[in-house]
Amino acid sequence: MIVELISTGSELLLGDTVNTNVSWLAQELNKLGYTIAHQSVVGDNPKRMAEVFQLASTRADIVISTGGLGPTQGDITRNVLADSIGRPIVFNQEAMDEVKHFFDRVKRTVPDASRREAELPEGANVLHNPVGVAPGVVVEDGDTTYILLPGPPGEMKGMFHDSVVPYLMSRFGSQGVVTSYRYGIYDIREIDLENTLMDLIKNQSNPTIALLIKKGYIEVRITAKADTLEAAHELLNPWDAIVRDRLGARVGRDLTVSMEETLGHVLLEDHSTISTAESCTSGLVGKLLTNVSGSSEYYMGGVISYSNDVKHRVLGVPQDMLDTYGAVSEQVAKAMAEGARTVGQTTYAVSTTGIAGPGGGSPEKPVGLVWFGVTGPHGTVAHKANLIGNREDIRQSAAELALYYVYTYITEKGK
Amino acid sequence: MIVELISTGSELLLGDTVNTNVSWLAQELNKLGYTIAHQSVVGDNPKRMAEVFQLASTRADIVISTGGLGPTQGDITRNVLADSIGRPIVFNQEAMDEVKHFFDRVKRTVPDASRREAELPEGANVLHNPVGVAPGVVVEDGDTTYILLPGPPGEMKGMFHDSVVPYLMSRFGSQGVVTSYRYGIYDIREIDLENTLMDLIKNQSNPTIALLIKKGYIEVRITAKADTLEAAHELLNPWDAIVRDRLGARVGRDLTVSMEETLGHVLLEDHSTISTAESCTSGLVGKLLTNVSGSSEYYMGGVISYSNDVKHRVLGVPQDMLDTYGAVSEQVAKAMAEGARTVGQTTYAVSTTGIAGPGGGSPEKPVGLVWFGVTGPHGTVAHKANLIGNREDIRQSAAELALYYVYTYITEKGK
Known part of the structure; x- marks a missing residue:
C-alpha cells in the first residue's frame, strides 16, 4: 500500500519551519507496514496545491496532507481537495459539532470564521481533533483515500493515533x-x-x-x-x-528511555543520592539529571567549578595537584568527584573536566579529551574519553558519558 | 525565477532523517530573491526519481537536488538526471581532478568506487566540494538549470555558498x-x-x-x-x-547573536566576573554561559542547589527563610544570588528558583513560576516570571531570562 505525504504551507517553502511532521508521519506509517514513495511540499496556492493532489492520486493509494485546515482565508486544503476531485463543498454537521464541542470545552462561543472548519468536500468523514479546533477529513474517491490532517504537530499526532490508525486498520486491514x-x-x-x-x-x-x-x-x-x-x-x-x-x-x-531516566531509576531503587562537579560540561550533567520530573528524590545538586579557583576553594582540589597535573587530569577528576560528594553529602558523585575547544588543546591534551571521576561507597575511579565534534558535541557527549559511568559504577559496584 | 528543491534518499522517506537541508536551502534562496514553489522528496528508486526530475522541469526554472552523489551503487542522482534529459553519462576529467585533490589532501589513494563520482551527464559543469569528496554538478538543458548537491549538510552548505551563489549570480543576475x-x-x-x-x-x-x-x-x-x-x-x-x-x-x-554572547561581551568589556546559583534550571544557566568559547575569562562557576539542604549549607540561605517563604520566593532568590557571589568571589551573580513541573505546583505557586535574583555592586534585585510550556520549555525560558536580567542589571546599573 503506497502512501504519499503532502505538506502544505508557505512557511515550509520559505524555510522558516523545519518539516518535522513529515518525518514523524513517515516513521509511524512505516511501522504500520505502509510504504512512503513520495513527499511533496506546496505553498498556499490553490492551483499548485490542486496539481500536487492530482499527481499524488496517480501514484499513491493513500494521500495524507498536513496543514491548511484552520479558519482563515489562507486555509484552503479542504477546498482544494474538493475542486481537484470535482466535488462540491458542503456544510458538515458532524464537523460543526466537533468545532462546537471544542469551544464549549474552553467556554467560548464559536467564532464566525470557524464555520469554515465545518465546510468539507461532499461525502467526507470527520476525524476528531483531540487538541485543537479543526477536525480532520477523510474522503474516498475512486481508488484513492485522502486524509487531511491539521498542521500543528500536537494536533496532527494526536489525531493520527486516535483516529487515523484505527481508520486505516478497519479500512485496509493489517499491513504487517x-x-x-x-x-x-x-x-x-x-x-x-x-x-x-x-x-x-x-x-x-x-x-x-x-x-x-x-x-x-x-x-x-x-x-x-x-x-x-x-x-x-x-x-x-x-x-x-x-x-x-x-x-x-x-x-x-x-533507547526508548534516556540515560538520565535509566540512572534515575537505579538511584531510586537503591535509595541513594548523587551530586555533581562539572568543569567542561559546566552544568549540563546537572541539567540532564533534572530532565526527569521527580529527580529531586536523588539529585541534591553540585558545583560548577569552571575556574581552578572554584575547584580548589569549593571542591577542595589541592592547589599543588592542579599545578602538577593540570585541571584536565585523572587526579583532578577524582578529587573533584570526592569534593562534590563532600559538598553534597551524597552516596555518589560524578565529575567532568576536559577540553571542549575550539581553543585550549595541546598535543598532550587535545580538544575532546575529557576525564571523568566517579566516587561512592566502592572508592573512586576515573575514566578517560577522546570525544569528537564541535564544542557543543563534545560537551553533550561528555555529559551523556558521565551519566553512563555513574550507572556502571553503581550497577557493577565500583567498576 | 522559480526554484524546485528535490531531496533524494530513502532515509527521508523512512522518516529516520529530518529534512533540514531543504529548509536551509529555502531560506538561503529566498534571501537571494528566488521563489520556491515546490519541494519534493523521493527515494533511491531510478524510475520514481526520474519522474520527479521531469515534473520539476515543467514547473521550475531551476531544479536543485540534494543527495545521491556518493560512490556507491545506491548513489544514482547523476545517472537519473542523465537519463531523464536524454544525455549519456561520460567521464569528466575536471570532476576526477576534484576527487583526486580530496584524496591527495587526506594522503590516501583514490578508491576505485570514487571513479563513479566523476561520471557525469555530458556537458555538465563541476562544483567544488569544500568539505567532502563528491563534486557538485550543474547541467543546463533547454530552459531548465539542474544543480545537483551532496546530501551531507556540511558539504551541501559549503558548496552552496562557495559555488552555487556565484553561479546563480553570473548566470541569472541579481534577483533582488x-x-x-x-x-x-x-x-x-x-x-x-x-x-x-x-x-x-x-x-x-x-x-x-x-x-x-x-x-x-x-x-x-x-x-x-x-x-x-x-x-x-x-x-x-x-x-x-x-x-x-x-x-x-x-x-x-x-537575534544574530545569542543572549550568552551578548552578556559575555558586556562582561568582557567591563572586566568583570559572574557566578551562578541554580535550582529549577539546575545547571542550564552555567551551560549556556559556557556555550561561548573563552567564557572562562568571566564565568567562574557556581552552585547547583537543587535541594534546600545545598541552598542552606553551600549558599548560606538561612533555614528560617526557607521555612517561612519557601524555596520559590523573592527572598530565597536574592539570598541564593548573594551566596553564589560569595562562593564564586565574583562581580555579579544570578540565581533561579522556580517550579518547572509537571508536579509541584499550587494555586499560590503554579507550575511555571520562577524567581530570579541578581546581585552585584549595585545591590540585589529580584524578578518574577510566569513561564509557559512543558518542563523543558520552562527551564529553557528561565535560563534565557536569567541571562537577560543580569544583562540589564549591568547595562542599567542595578535596575
Missing part, C-alpha cells in the same frame, strides 16, 4: 509490522563495535542492523518485518541475545 | 534581496508587545513584521524586499528606530 530494538552502546570505538557485530552486519536481511553515531554513544538498531508484532519479536530476539551477550555492560540502555 | 532584522524582546507579554507595535502590524506591506513566541523571549522580525541590500536597509531602518524607541531595554539583543 516493522519494528526495531534500539540500544545505546557506550565506551567503545565504532570500529571495534562494527567488528564485534560483523557477522550480523554481513548477513543481514530480515532482521537488518544499523550503527549510528550519536553524542556520547553509538546507536545499534535491529529491525524486523513480519505479519504480526509477535512474529517480528521472534525474529529480533535471537539477535537481541547476541547483542547483549557480546557487548555486556556497554549496552547502557534501551 | 529579501532581508530581515530580528530582535529578541524580553520581559513583556505578547499582548502588550502586539499593542505596542499595532500600527506597524496593521499597516505592513514592505516591510512586513512578524511576532514569534520563543523560549524566554518573543522574536520580532521585520523583513523588506528591494533591488539591493542597501535599499532594503533603507526600508527597514525607520521601523528599526520605532522598535528600539518604543521597546527600549526590552530589546535584549539582535
Whole structure:
C-alpha cells in the first residue's frame, strides 16, 4: 500500500519551519507496514496545491496532507481537495459539532470564521481533533483515500493515533509490522563495535542492523518485518541475545528511555543520592539529571567549578595537584568527584573536566579529551574519553558519558 | 525565477532523517530573491526519481537536488538526471581532478568506487566540494538549470555558498534581496508587545513584521524586499528606530547573536566576573554561559542547589527563610544570588528558583513560576516570571531570562 505525504504551507517553502511532521508521519506509517514513495511540499496556492493532489492520486493509494485546515482565508486544503476531485463543498454537521464541542470545552462561543472548519468536500468523514479546533477529513474517491490532517504537530499526532490508525486498520486491514530494538552502546570505538557485530552486519536481511553515531554513544538498531508484532519479536530476539551477550555492560540502555531516566531509576531503587562537579560540561550533567520530573528524590545538586579557583576553594582540589597535573587530569577528576560528594553529602558523585575547544588543546591534551571521576561507597575511579565534534558535541557527549559511568559504577559496584 | 528543491534518499522517506537541508536551502534562496514553489522528496528508486526530475522541469526554472552523489551503487542522482534529459553519462576529467585533490589532501589513494563520482551527464559543469569528496554538478538543458548537491549538510552548505551563489549570480543576475532584522524582546507579554507595535502590524506591506513566541523571549522580525541590500536597509531602518524607541531595554539583543554572547561581551568589556546559583534550571544557566568559547575569562562557576539542604549549607540561605517563604520566593532568590557571589568571589551573580513541573505546583505557586535574583555592586534585585510550556520549555525560558536580567542589571546599573 503506497502512501504519499503532502505538506502544505508557505512557511515550509520559505524555510522558516523545519518539516518535522513529515518525518514523524513517515516513521509511524512505516511501522504500520505502509510504504512512503513520495513527499511533496506546496505553498498556499490553490492551483499548485490542486496539481500536487492530482499527481499524488496517480501514484499513491493513500494521500495524507498536513496543514491548511484552520479558519482563515489562507486555509484552503479542504477546498482544494474538493475542486481537484470535482466535488462540491458542503456544510458538515458532524464537523460543526466537533468545532462546537471544542469551544464549549474552553467556554467560548464559536467564532464566525470557524464555520469554515465545518465546510468539507461532499461525502467526507470527520476525524476528531483531540487538541485543537479543526477536525480532520477523510474522503474516498475512486481508488484513492485522502486524509487531511491539521498542521500543528500536537494536533496532527494526536489525531493520527486516535483516529487515523484505527481508520486505516478497519479500512485496509493489517499491513504487517516493522519494528526495531534500539540500544545505546557506550565506551567503545565504532570500529571495534562494527567488528564485534560483523557477522550480523554481513548477513543481514530480515532482521537488518544499523550503527549510528550519536553524542556520547553509538546507536545499534535491529529491525524486523513480519505479519504480526509477535512474529517480528521472534525474529529480533535471537539477535537481541547476541547483542547483549557480546557487548555486556556497554549496552547502557534501551533507547526508548534516556540515560538520565535509566540512572534515575537505579538511584531510586537503591535509595541513594548523587551530586555533581562539572568543569567542561559546566552544568549540563546537572541539567540532564533534572530532565526527569521527580529527580529531586536523588539529585541534591553540585558545583560548577569552571575556574581552578572554584575547584580548589569549593571542591577542595589541592592547589599543588592542579599545578602538577593540570585541571584536565585523572587526579583532578577524582578529587573533584570526592569534593562534590563532600559538598553534597551524597552516596555518589560524578565529575567532568576536559577540553571542549575550539581553543585550549595541546598535543598532550587535545580538544575532546575529557576525564571523568566517579566516587561512592566502592572508592573512586576515573575514566578517560577522546570525544569528537564541535564544542557543543563534545560537551553533550561528555555529559551523556558521565551519566553512563555513574550507572556502571553503581550497577557493577565500583567498576 | 522559480526554484524546485528535490531531496533524494530513502532515509527521508523512512522518516529516520529530518529534512533540514531543504529548509536551509529555502531560506538561503529566498534571501537571494528566488521563489520556491515546490519541494519534493523521493527515494533511491531510478524510475520514481526520474519522474520527479521531469515534473520539476515543467514547473521550475531551476531544479536543485540534494543527495545521491556518493560512490556507491545506491548513489544514482547523476545517472537519473542523465537519463531523464536524454544525455549519456561520460567521464569528466575536471570532476576526477576534484576527487583526486580530496584524496591527495587526506594522503590516501583514490578508491576505485570514487571513479563513479566523476561520471557525469555530458556537458555538465563541476562544483567544488569544500568539505567532502563528491563534486557538485550543474547541467543546463533547454530552459531548465539542474544543480545537483551532496546530501551531507556540511558539504551541501559549503558548496552552496562557495559555488552555487556565484553561479546563480553570473548566470541569472541579481534577483533582488529579501532581508530581515530580528530582535529578541524580553520581559513583556505578547499582548502588550502586539499593542505596542499595532500600527506597524496593521499597516505592513514592505516591510512586513512578524511576532514569534520563543523560549524566554518573543522574536520580532521585520523583513523588506528591494533591488539591493542597501535599499532594503533603507526600508527597514525607520521601523528599526520605532522598535528600539518604543521597546527600549526590552530589546535584549539582535537575534544574530545569542543572549550568552551578548552578556559575555558586556562582561568582557567591563572586566568583570559572574557566578551562578541554580535550582529549577539546575545547571542550564552555567551551560549556556559556557556555550561561548573563552567564557572562562568571566564565568567562574557556581552552585547547583537543587535541594534546600545545598541552598542552606553551600549558599548560606538561612533555614528560617526557607521555612517561612519557601524555596520559590523573592527572598530565597536574592539570598541564593548573594551566596553564589560569595562562593564564586565574583562581580555579579544570578540565581533561579522556580517550579518547572509537571508536579509541584499550587494555586499560590503554579507550575511555571520562577524567581530570579541578581546581585552585584549595585545591590540585589529580584524578578518574577510566569513561564509557559512543558518542563523543558520552562527551564529553557528561565535560563534565557536569567541571562537577560543580569544583562540589564549591568547595562542599567542595578535596575
